[in-house]
Amino acid sequence: MALFGDNLSKEEREQKRIKETIEKYNIFNGIQCEITLPEKQLKTSGSSGKKKGIATLAFGVIGWAATSGTSQNEENRIITTIFQVVKKGIVFKNGNMNGSDIRIPYNEIIKMEVVTPDRAADCAIITLLNNKRIIIDPNQGFEKNKIILNHAMDFINERACGSQYEESGWGLEYGTAEPKKTKQETISLIDELERLGNMYDKGLLSDEEFTSLKQELLSSNTEEPTTSSEVDVGTSEENIDNSENICKNCGTEVSPDSAFCSECGTKINDN
8 A cells, every 4th residue: 555545656656746836826817926126225123134145146235235234225126026927038027116917028038947946946037138036935835836946947948038139130140251342442452553653653663563553453353343433444454464555654554546545645655
């Protein structure tokens, strides 16, 4: 004959007890809890050691008066309310000071964790965005608190997305693809070409040096020639090497049949 008058094993009896507790304290229908909120209010009565310890863990010592528990301390607001888990998030019935419900969507919840203070029943800390925290205590004793809160934690953490973000939009989806050159970079190329032309005009560069530097500059830029009123800079090796098609005065490329430079008017050849 079984000790408890049934044929269930120890594990089966434990599972039955958990199931019965979850059904009795149904978080989807709402259960009565005591909660501690991030907002402050002036307290005129003492606080229990359990509440001080949990609040110090969640909110820090400042504002909680963890060392005194006496009158005239500004402490986090504690209320008794109905805690309910719904499709879109969690609800604390009539939790606001004006009597309206506190509704927190899953996208504002980072996580829920169950903690065990010294010599006290389990409580839960829900961490929200902006590092705000809410403490939940069902006040049902050691074993029931653990079952209720672990059930709520598993369900809520599966849906909490306050700390998640989308990979798209950070450039990661493009791998190692190089960005296109900007208009400013194209203008910088033209400025460099003009600088080379000025140095050539002043006799600071020989024909060979000018051609070599210009070719090096153009080869570092793979963009197509500009189509504005700016100087047209060809990128083909044939045009670069054929000095008869380049004005020696300003460096502008001219057509083979041109007798004068279209930019500065310099005569191209003596033929």
